Amino acid sequence: MYILSLTYVKPNDEADRHMERHTAWVKEGYAKGWFLASGRKVPRNGGVILAIGDRTAIEAYVAADPFIIHGVAEYDITELAVTTAVEGLEILKR
Template sequence: MFILSLTYIKSPDEADVHMEPHMTWVKEGYAKGWFLASGRKVPRTGGVILAIGDRAAIEAHVAADPFTLHGVAEYDISELAVTTTVEGLEILKR
């Protein structure tokens, strides 16, 4: 599993300018079966996406995020080897 932690390097107002295409990009990640959960950080300094799949493919997808392309946010991608989950979240062990 991967934790995609994005941090705004521009203002939230600048992020809002690119939010609609960013959300289209997020939906593509869900449609490809990579994204499992996503949301904003509190306070609003960026966001987090939980993902599964091939690291190279996910990194390429991150590079195509409008937030990345327009210099709105930077991503930190951490891989987590999930060994234990509650019932129903076994997909995280991929």
């Protein structure tokens, strides 16, 4: 599993200008079966996506995020080897 942590490097109003395209990109990540959960950080200075799949493919997909293309955010990708999960979340062990 991967934790995709994005941090805004521009003000929130700049992020808002690209939010619709970023949200479409996120939805496509779900459609591909890579994204499991996502949301804003609190306070709102970025977001987090929980992902599964091939790291190289996910890194290439992250590079296509409109937030990256327009210099709104930077990503930190952390691989997590999940060994224990509550019932129903076994998919995290991939």
